[in-house]
Amino acid sequence: MSLFPISVYVPLSLWIVYHLLKLSAIPFPAxxxxxxxxxxxxxxxxxxxLLLQQRWIAPTTPFIYSNRALVCVWVYCCIVFELLFPLFNSSFTADWFDCIAYACGALWFKVGMNKPLTK
Incomplete structure (x- = not known):
C-alpha cells in the first residue's frame, strides 16, 4: 500500500511541473x-x-465525499475567489470562466479521484 493513491499524485504533480516550467520562462498559451x-x-x-480522511482520521470506514460536498466546495471557491477577493483587493480579478474551470476540476475529482481507499 503506497502512502498516496496515484490519483492524488496526478494533479499535484501537474501543478508542480507547471509552476517550475513557468519559473523557467517557458511560454504557455494564455x-x-x-x-x-x-x-x-x-x-x-x-x-x-480525502487522503487525510481515509488514512488518518477514519481509516476503518470507506469514506468518499458526497456530491453535495463537491458542490459546496465549488460554490465556495466561486464566491470567495471570484467575488470576495476581487471586491476587497484590486490585485485580484473576477473571471467567471474560472468558475467553469473549478467545475471541471470538481468533475475530475468526482470521476477520477473520489473513490474508497483500496488496501
Missing part, C-alpha cells in the same frame, strides 16, 4: 495560464482532504 491553477485547485485540496 488560456492555459489563466485556468490551469483553477482547474487543479479542487482536485488538489479535495484529494488531500
Amino acid at each position: 488560456y492555459f495560464q489563466s485556468y490551469a491553477d483553477d482547474l487543479l485547485f479542487i482536485p488538489i485540496i479535495m484529494g488531500l482532504g
Whole structure:
C-alpha cells in the first residue's frame, strides 16, 4: 500500500511541473495560464482532504465525499475567489470562466479521484 493513491499524485504533480516550467520562462498559451491553477485547485485540496480522511482520521470506514460536498466546495471557491477577493483587493480579478474551470476540476475529482481507499 503506497502512502498516496496515484490519483492524488496526478494533479499535484501537474501543478508542480507547471509552476517550475513557468519559473523557467517557458511560454504557455494564455488560456492555459489563466485556468490551469483553477482547474487543479479542487482536485488538489479535495484529494488531500480525502487522503487525510481515509488514512488518518477514519481509516476503518470507506469514506468518499458526497456530491453535495463537491458542490459546496465549488460554490465556495466561486464566491470567495471570484467575488470576495476581487471586491476587497484590486490585485485580484473576477473571471467567471474560472468558475467553469473549478467545475471541471470538481468533475475530475468526482470521476477520477473520489473513490474508497483500496488496501
